[in-house]
């Protein structure tokens with residue numbers, strides 16, 4: 001975390017910087033980045049949407065997280081709802097804060113920035129729980145989420161836009177501290 005500060009992020013103003021981090025961390029083509037740009041701007045206009053950024057002293061964005069209160073009418077929620085409902089877990093979609101994206105520049109990973117972004121964003125949520133989706137494989141993201149108290153609500157969830165299956169995870173708030 002040395003020299004990197006976590007604080008509120010105006011995602012509308014810094015969308016291109018955020019997507020540059022996401023492209024490096026997660027892998028996005030130019031075409032995917034252009035599509036994401038519209039989606040991020042639309043998300044950030046949703047009621048209750050909030051973002052935090054991790055910034056170097058010279059103002060470079062090296063990580064970000066954003067999310068919003070879950071709305072069953074949102075596309076993400078409509079995709080995961082049948083999976084959760086079939087396991088009688090769809091109450092997780094109500095009174096829940098959704099983490100939409102979390103990415104840290106590869107050169108700044110493993111310093112606790114991801115953990116700090118996620119705990120600080122959810123600490124400010126009014127909802128008693130949080131949900132998210134992550135690629136359904138063992139990954140640093142899945143390990144981080146589990147260590148913070150997220151557990152699997154559904155596996156092998158298929159989003160129409162993505163070839164890889166996702167896991168949906170949920171955690172009570174505030175997130176678990178080590």
Ligand SMILES: CC(C)(COP(=O)(O)OP(=O)(O)OC[C@H]1O[C@@H](n2cnc3c(N)ncnc32)[C@H](O)[C@@H]1OP(=O)(O)O)[C@@H](O)C(=O)NCCC(=O)NCCS
Nearest residue numbers: 025026102103104109110111112113114115134140141143
């Ligand atoms: C997931 C992601 C955001 C995590 O960010 P991060 O800043 O590396 O997260 P943290 O540093 O808080 O934790 C990651 C690991 O570093 C370890 N760590 C934290 N501080 C550390 C330190 N000072 N020294 C050594 N290791 C440390 C954590 O214990 C954790 O270990 P684990 O992988 O064994 O669980 C990042 O890996 C990423 O951007 N991945 C690609 C994009 C992605 O998958 N995003 C999520 C989409 S669902």
